[in-house]
Amino acid sequence: MKRTTRAFAAGILFATTILGIVYYTNHKQLQPNKISEKQYEQLVAERNELANALEKLKKETKKTTPSQKQTYIYTLTIAKGEASRDIAKRLQQAHIIDDAQSFLTYLDAHELTRAVRPGTYVITSDMSYEQIARKITK
CATH class of the missing domain: 1.20.5 (Single alpha-helices involved in coiled-coils or other helix-helix interfaces)
Structure with missing residues (x-):
């Protein structure tokens, strides 16, 4: 058992010595x-x-x-039972949103289509879909 341990230690010492020699002779090339x-x-x-x-x-x-984008302000009146697609079309015609279908997709994706409440709301074109939806679903 002692003989095996000594042979193993000698092997490790030999390998470490070889690695040290290789490292220090090639050290300048590694920089x-x-x-x-x-x-x-x-x-x-x-x-x-x-x-x-x-x-x-x-x-x-x-x-x-152009230095500034024009902001549109629109007073949106939603009647009881009005379809969300009609609301989206009116918002697009008033230049509040760019695309009615993408706004409808946003409402559908967040399950807000049936949460739209009747009332009168002031909406501006610099509002995000999230802000508009939050306003008309309260």
Whole structure:
């Protein structure tokens, strides 16, 4: 038993020695290559060119993009028993929502189609589907 343990320990010592020799002889190769000053200057110049191009693009985009989106306000009156598809159509015609079908899909997905309550509500075009649904289902 002692002989086996000694042989095992000698094997581990031998393997560790070999690994140490390999590591220290190849240690310089494992370090990342340092870039020269010329390469560094070239990278900085490329970065500056890209930054300038991005600034130009931002300025051009600001000129062509309207500064504000128009907000519509609509007073929605819901009669008792009115179908949610009719409400969605009216909201689309009043430019409150972009697509009546997607609003109906939202109501169906959240099981709010039958929760719509009659009444008069002030709805704006900057409201999300969630905000509109919360308002008309209270």
